[in-house]
Amino acid sequence: MLLLLQMRGSSQVIQLPKTNLSLFLSVAYKSPSSSLLASEIKTEIDRITRIINDHPFPDEPLQPTLLRHIPPVSLSTSFAESVLGRLFATHSNGLKALEFFKYFIHNSQLSPSVDAFEKTLHILTRMRYFDKAWELMIEMRHTHPSLLSLKSMSIMLAKIAKFQSYEDTLEAFKRMETEVFVGRNFCIDEFNVLLQAFCSQREMKEARSVFRKMHSRFSPNTKTMNILLLGFKESGNVTAMELFYHEMVRRGFKPNSMTYNIRIDAYCKKGCLGDGLRLLEEMEQVHCLPTFETFTTLIHGAGVDRNTPKARQLFDEIRKKNLQHDIGAYNAMISSLIRSKDINSAIELMDGMERKQIEHYGVTFHTMLLGMMKLSGIEGVCELYYKMIERNFIPKTRTVVMLMKFFCENQHLDLGLNLWDYLVHKGIVLVVMHWIFW
Numbered sequence: 153m154l155l156l157l158q159m160r161g162s163s164q165v166i167q168l169p170k171t172n173l174s175l176f177l178s179v180a181y182k183s184p185s186s187s188l189l190a191s192e193i194k195t196e197i198d199r200i201t202r203i204i205n206d207h208p209f210p211d212e213p214l215q216p217t218l219l220r221h222i223p224p225v226s227l228s229t230s231f232a233e234s235v236l237g238r239l240f241a242t243h244s245n246g247l248k249a250l251e252f253f254k255y256f257i258h259n260s261q262l263s264p265s266v267d268a269f270e271k272t273l274h275i276l277t278r279m280r281y282f283d284k285a286w287e288l289m290i291e292m293r294h295t296h297p298s299l300l301s302l303k304s305m306s307i308m309l310a311k312i313a314k315f316q317s318y319e320d321t322l323e324a325f326k327r328m329e330t331e332v333f334v335g336r337n338f339c340i341d342e343f344n345v346l347l348q349a350f351c352s353q354r355e356m357k358e359a360r361s362v363f364r365k366m367h368s369r370f371s372p373n374t375k376t377m378n379i380l381l382l383g384f385k386e387s388g389n390v391t392a393m394e395l396f397y398h399e400m401v402r403r404g405f406k407p408n409s410m411t412y413n414i415r416i417d418a419y420c421k422k423g424c425l426g427d428g429l430r431l432l433e434e435m436e437q438v439h440c441l442p443t444f445e446t447f448t449t450l451i452h453g454a455g456v457d458r459n460t461p462k463a464r465q466l467f468d469e470i471r472k473k474n475l476q477h478d479i480g481a482y483n484a485m486i487s488s489l490i491r492s493k494d495i496n497s498a499i500e501l502m503d504g505m506e507r508k509q510i511e512h513y514g515v516t517f518h519t520m521l522l523g524m525m526k527l528s529g530i531e532g533v534c535e536l537y538y539k540m541i542e543r544n545f546i547p548k549t550r551t552v553v554m555l556m557k558f559f560c561e562n563q564h565l566d567l568g569l570n571l572w573d574y575l576v577h578k579g580i581v582l583v584v585m586h587w588i589f590w
Contacts, residue, residue, distance in 0.1 A: 194544075197231070201238040201579035204248050214251045224259040232256045232264065236271040241546065242580045246279040250288065257295070269299040270307060277311035289332045300333060302345055309349035318358045321349060343370040344379055351383025356392070359383055377403075378410050385418040393418055409435070409443050416446060420453025425462070428453050444470065448480045455488030463488035479505075483515045490523035495532070498523060514548045521551065530562050537567070546578055 203221055207214050232253070239249045253272040256264055269292065276285040285308060292299050305328055313321045325346050329338050336342075343366065350359035359380060363372075377400045384393035397415065401407070412435045419427040428450055435442055447470050454463035467485045470477055482505050489498040502520060505512065517540055524532040537555065540547065547555070552575065559568040 193234075197234045197238060198577075198579045200235055201242065201244075204235075204239065204252060205242065205244055205579060207248065209245075209248050209251060214248060215255055218252065218255045219259070222255075224261075227256055227260040227262065229262055229265045229268065232260075232268045233271070236268050236275070238579060240271050240275050243278075243549070244275065246276040246281045247284070249275040250281075250284060253288075263296060264299065266299050266301065266303075269296075270301075270304055273304055273307050277308060280311075280315055282312065282316075286327075286331075293332055293334065302341055305333070305342070306345045306348060309346060310352050313349040313353050313355065313358075318355075318361075321346075321358075322362070340370045340373055340376065343367075343372075344376055347376065347379050347383075351379055351386070354383065354387045356380075356383050356387050356389075374405050374408055374411070377405050378408075378414065381411065381414050385414050390418050390422055407440070409440055409446065412440060413443065413445050413449060416453070417449045420449055420456060423453075423456050425450070425453045425457040425459065442473065444475045444478070444481070447473075447475070448484045451481065451484035451488055455484065455491045458492055460488060460492040460494065477508075477510075479510055479513055479516070482510060483513075483519060486516065486523075487519050490519060490527070493527055495523055495527040512543075512545070514551065517545065517547060518551045518554070521555065525554075525558055530558075530564065533558060534564075534567070537571075541574060544578075546575070546580065 200221060203217065204214070207217055235252060236249060239252070249272055253264065253268065256268070269288075273285055273288065276282075276288065289300065289304065289308065309321060309324055309328070312324045316324075325342075328342075329336070333342075346366075347359055347362060350356075350362060363376075363380065381393060381396060381400070384396050393415065397407075397411070412431055416428040416431050419425070419431070432442060432446065432450065435446070447466050451463050451466045454460070454466060463485060467477075467481060470481055482501060486498045486501055489495070489501065498520065502512070502516065505516075517536070520536055521533060524536055533555075552571065555571055556568045559565065559571070
């Protein structure tokens with residue numbers, strides 16, 4: 153049973169299991185800290201996620217189970233977002249996520265948030281439930297039109313471009329205009345979303361075809377050109393990217409910082425750090441201010457080039473430019489250090505993140521664990537693994553697979569099973585193949 157609680161001086165509504173009410177009261181009156189309360193809420197989210205994932209839907213209806221465990225009075229938008237976020241992260245069945253979203257709509261007095269709707273759409277389209285996704289979007293047009301945005305359009309079109317044909321994607325774009333965003337005047341923003349759908353899948357032949365076919369109806373802007381430039385970069389064809397860039401300039405478009413960042417990233421990934429640094433100088437000469445992303449990209453490039461001194465110089469340059477170090481810069485620097493086999497400096501930098509209260513993300517742990525496997529062996533990996541577990545961190549699937557393989561290859565099946573149990577307890581749907589253990 154959940155209770156609806158509201159903190160004094162705040163409009164935020166939270167849920168807490170009734171069985172833990174005494175714990176909440178003791179914490180609330182004995183300490184100003186909300187860490188234990190946050191832990192209780194997180195535990196409840198994990199519990200509901202497990203209930204949904206373990207339910208035999210569609211063989212049995214899910215709604216009665218949700219009603220039994222989540223009384224309507226306890227529903228809030230933040231709770232719905234958290235559960236859907238967990239369902240998304242655990243690769244849950246899309247139809248179950250849709251049932252939970254519908255349960256919220258039909259039983260809560262609050263309107264669903266844009267975030268909750270988009271997460272549901274993500275889960276459905278990722279599992280190719282396109283008919284259900286279309287039905288949901290059309291339903292929202294009638295009941296909650298404010299939830300429909302360019303991002304929701306992008307989620308749908310990107311997955312259709314990935315799993316279906318070129319013609320299907322163009323037809324979906326038309327359907328967006330006639331059935332979902334009815335009455336909306338489609339202009340360059342919507343056209344950019346269509347181009348992005350193809351470019352995100354590196355389908356540059358199709359993207360250029362759409363551009364040539366439809367650009368006369370819309371007025372391309374710098375963002376349009378950057379989307380196409382990014383597509384060429386992601387396809388790994390630096391020559392095609394540069395040819396398109398010069399074509400863009402001839403059309404009269406002035407490059408911005410994003411344009412330069414895309415080109416710098418392309419050269420850095422090819423191991424051409426010198427060309428990336430040349431573009432940095434060019435940016436400054438034309439008074440196009442480098443951004444945080446510019447320096448993060450160059451730090452990665454210095455790592456690829458095994459040039460640790462240059463990476464450190466660029467890392468320090470961020471502060472000199474009155475920019476603030478964040479997780480991206482630290483991850484880039486850690487990766488650079490590990491590429492240079494300087495694991496001790498990487499550990500020191502990771503500890504520095506903690507002192508500055510910069511939270512570790514999936515990329516941080518994955519990069520460090522990979523470095524530990526190559527440079528420190530099982531002892532270093534175990535130390536970092538236990539630190540990750542102590543913080544209740546949930547690793548991404550690729551990190552789980554990497555860890556389980558490493559544990560098993562090093563005759564530590566117990567650690568592999570420990571990780572498995574940890575993920576199950578967190579409500580994670582395990583997609584790791586069983587042969588990892590054999």
